[in-house]
Structure formats: structure tokens, C-alpha cells
Amino acid sequence: MDFLARLHQDSIVCDLHADSLQWVAAGGSLGGHAGHLDLPRARAGGLDLQFFSVWVDVTYLPTDGEPDRSFARACEILDAFERETTRHTDAMAPVTSASDSRRIVAEGKLAAALGVEGGHAIESDLDKLEELYRRGVRYLTLTWNNSTDWAQAAKVEHQRGSPQGGLSPLGEAVVRRMNHLGMIVDLSHAAESTFWDVLRVSEAPVMASHSNAFALSPHYRNLKDEQIKALTERGGIIGINFYSSFLDADYARRREEAEERRRAELEALEREMPYDYPARAARERELLQAEMGHVPVPATRVADHIEYIARLVGPDHVALGSDFDGTNAVPDDIPDVSHLPIVTRLLHERGFSESDIRKILGGNVLRFFETVCG
Ligand SMILES: [Zn+2]
Known part of the structure; x- marks a missing residue:
């Protein structure tokens, strides 16, 4: 094994965001499935700690007098996670702390942590937030692309064209309860107005689990x-997202145009x-591919965003937040x-020291996890 392969395998590699539980909840298995991440490939990639996202589709929100099923959906995905972990006890184990994670990794297994994506999952009820915590969830992404009645989403603010909304008094109470519980506040997807309100209210460091640098790729989902x-001055971390539209402005523009042209079919x-x-993601990918052709996005884009943030605020605050299984376009050489x-190789080529590479691959996540959750 060469030096870089050994460095990668020896490092504790952590990822802050993957949506593979969507596949599991739909009947797939972490033992092997068609998406980006399963247990055999996680092992091959040297992955040690994965935060699995419990993403609640907005289709579970109430319509036409029907009850809100968002919290029930989150619980359904958590049930699927629990079934899956008992099926693969030889290869993975659930974790709720950094020390749990270190122990499980030392046993040669994947440490599997949980975050809920979309504050609508708590149905504006602090008891439901606590219930998620009790079930092992250690972060909440305050919004997905939709706003809640207590936190504004980046996409909504972007469409309205000016910073507005932020956190309501209930939103402030959510953040304070999370601080009290030892639960990580995740600001990926949050509007700028929400972002600044959270930084004012939160007593603990916060993170952006899967967001990139706006300066390199100006998208409302980037920072x-x-x-x-501001986020990193307060001890926070940022996980670099592998979604091509957040990595590469040219890809994002061409994709937006393709989506516009095929809107009717996408909506259907x-x-x-x-x-x-x-x-659905697989069908969307086929459709867009047919419309826009192949637009190359290399893994060097991931390294670009890591390097940019490391130069701006130092190497202690940047991490990985792949969004595997939550996006239908990733770099060609990180399929x-x-x-x-390859991330380790690219960082080495750019002159990052061995110790900085270890921090970026996972050391920063473990430090942050320990600070906020114990
Ligand atoms: Zn997301």
C-alpha cells in the first residue's frame, strides 16, 4: 500500500450527510444497492463515520385538511434504520457521540449517526424534537428547500429576492432546546436571514453539513x-457537498436551463x-442527461472548495458532506x-500536510461532534 492509500485508510474518515436511508426506507439494503453508498463500498472507500440523513419529503406535509405526516415519516425512516443496523451488526453500529464513534471505528465497523433534514419533521412541537433526540438523532437541518413557520429556507428567500423571515420566537426556542439537549444545529439549506438569527441565538457551535463556497460557485445553497x-469563528464546521450544481457554476447554469426546458416532464x-x-431521482437523471448531455465536473472541484475554505479560515473547519444518495449528479471521478x-490524493497534491488532511477527512467532525454532543 502506498503512502497516500495508507494515510487514507489510517485516518478516521467522516461524512456529514448522505441520504441512503431513503433507499433503505424504500426497501433497499445497505448491504448493497444501486446508489452511491452501501456497506461494501463504504469499506472500500475507507469511510468510518457516516451521518445518515433522515430526510422528510414535503409530500408528507398536510394538504386539504389531511393531518401532517412529517413526524410519522421521520419515525418510519428511523425504524428502517434500526432494522438495517440489526441486520448488519458485523459491519455497522449506531452511534450518538464521538466516543461511541471512536469505539465502533476501532472495532472495524462503520459508525452510523443520524441527522434529520427538514425542520418540518418536528411539526412545530418541541416534544417531537426531544423524541427524535431520544431515538438517537444528533442533528437537525432546520429547513430543507421549504420554509417552516419558524425558519426560512434559502430557496424560498432566494425566490423572494431579499433576506427576510429568519427565525421566529418558536425557531429561537427550537435552537435553545437543541443547545440544551446537545443536538447539532445544521444550517445547510437555511436562508441567510435564518443563518444570522441562529448565530445570534445559539450558545453552541453550529455547522453546515452539506454546503460549499459561494465565491467559487454562486448558488443560494452555498455560503x-x-x-x-462567522460560522467558523464560533467553532463551527462546513461539510463540502459533492453535488455538481453546488461545486461548479457552469454545470449549475446548464442544468437549470435543462430543467427549465423539461419542466413539464419533471413535474409529471x-x-x-x-x-x-x-x-424518481434515477428517472430525473436520465431525463436531464438526455437534455443537457454530459457536462464534466471533476473531483478537483471538491478539492477547490476545500482549499478555498481552508485558505479563508484555516484547516480546522472544513469537512466532507457528500450528499451521496441525495443528489443525482456527482463528480465523474467520485461516482x-x-x-x-481521491480526495486524500488531491489534498496531498495541493500541499496539505498529513495532519491537515486527517483533520479534513474526519478529525474536525469528531472534535465538533464531541464539543456539541459529548
Ligand atoms: Zn440537503
Whole structure:
């Protein structure tokens, strides 16, 4: 094994965000499935700690007087996670702390932590937030692309065209309860107004689990320099997202145009398969590929965003937040989790020291996890 392969395998490699539980909830298995991440490929990629996202599709929100099923959906995904962990006790184990994670990794298994994506999952109820914590969830991404009545989402703010909304008094209470519980506040997807409100309210450091540098790729899901500085000055971390649209401005523009041209078909797919995200994502990918052709996005883009943030605020605040299984476009040379070692090679080529590479691969996540959750 060469030096870089050994460095990658010896490092504790952590990822802050993957949506593979969507596949599991749809009947797939972490033992092997068609997406970006399963246990055999996680092992091949040297992955040690994965935060699995419990993403609640907005189709579970109440419509036409029907009850809100968002919390029930989150619980359904947690049930699926628990079933899956008992099926693969030889290869993975659930964790709720950094010390748990170190112990499980030392046993040669994947440490599996949980975060819920989309504050609507708590149905504006602090008891439901606590219930998620009790079930092992250690972070909440305050919003997904939709706003809640207590926190504004980046996409909504972007569409409205000016910073507005932020956190309501209930939103402030959510953040304070999370601080009290030892639960990580995740600001990926949050509007700038929400971002600054959270930084004012939160007593604990916060993170952006899967967001990139706006300066390199100006997308509303990415973070501006002032945001990166403020979040990291308070001890926070940022996980670099592998989604091509957040990595590469040219890809994002061409994809947006393709989506516009195929809007009717994309909306039809959404109607046709509202509850089947993995299958729908595959169909969407085919459709967009046919429309826009192949637009190359290399793994060097991931290294670009890591390097940019490391130069701006130092190497102690940047991490990985792949969004595997939550996106339908990743770099050509990181088609799945087994290709993670390329990140180590690229960082080495750019002159990062061995100790900084270890921090970026996972050391920063473990330190932060320990600070906020114990
Ligand atoms: Zn997301």
C-alpha cells in the first residue's frame, strides 16, 4: 500500500450527510444497492463515520385538511434504520457521540449517526424534537428547500429576492432546546436571514453539513465568505457537498436551463412517483442527461472548495458532506463512496500536510461532534 492509500485508510474518515436511508426506507439494503453508498463500498472507500440523513419529503406535509405526516415519516425512516443496523451488526453500529464513534471505528465497523433534514419533521412541537433526540438523532437541518413557520429556507428567500423571515420566537426556542439537549444545529439549506438569527441565538457551535463556497460557485445553497467566517469563528464546521450544481457554476447554469426546458416532464415525474425518491431521482437523471448531455465536473472541484475554505479560515473547519444518495449528479471521478481516497490524493497534491488532511477527512467532525454532543 502506498503512502497516500495508507494515510487514507489510517485516518478516521467522516461524512456529514448522505441520504441512503431513503433507499433503505424504500426497501433497499445497505448491504448493497444501486446508489452511491452501501456497506461494501463504504469499506472500500475507507469511510468510518457516516451521518445518515433522515430526510422528510414535503409530500408528507398536510394538504386539504389531511393531518401532517412529517413526524410519522421521520419515525418510519428511523425504524428502517434500526432494522438495517440489526441486520448488519458485523459491519455497522449506531452511534450518538464521538466516543461511541471512536469505539465502533476501532472495532472495524462503520459508525452510523443520524441527522434529520427538514425542520418540518418536528411539526412545530418541541416534544417531537426531544423524541427524535431520544431515538438517537444528533442533528437537525432546520429547513430543507421549504420554509417552516419558524425558519426560512434559502430557496424560498432566494425566490423572494431579499433576506427576510429568519427565525421566529418558536425557531429561537427550537435552537435553545437543541443547545440544551446537545443536538447539532445544521444550517445547510437555511436562508441567510435564518443563518444570522441562529448565530445570534445559539450558545453552541453550529455547522453546515452539506454546503460549499459561494465565491467559487454562486448558488443560494452555498455560503458567502462572511457566513463562512462567522460560522467558523464560533467553532463551527462546513461539510463540502459533492453535488455538481453546488461545486461548479457552469454545470449549475446548464442544468437549470435543462430543467427549465423539461419542466413539464419533471413535474409529471414528481406527480407520478411522489413517495419514491430514489427511483424518481434515477428517472430525473436520465431525463436531464438526455437534455443537457454530459457536462464534466471533476473531483478537483471538491478539492477547490476545500482549499478555498481552508485558505479563508484555516484547516480546522472544513469537512466532507457528500450528499451521496441525495443528489443525482456527482463528480465523474467520485461516482460513489468507494472513490473517496481521491480526495486524500488531491489534498496531498495541493500541499496539505498529513495532519491537515486527517483533520479534513474526519478529525474536525469528531472534535465538533464531541464539543456539541459529548
Ligand atoms: Zn440537503
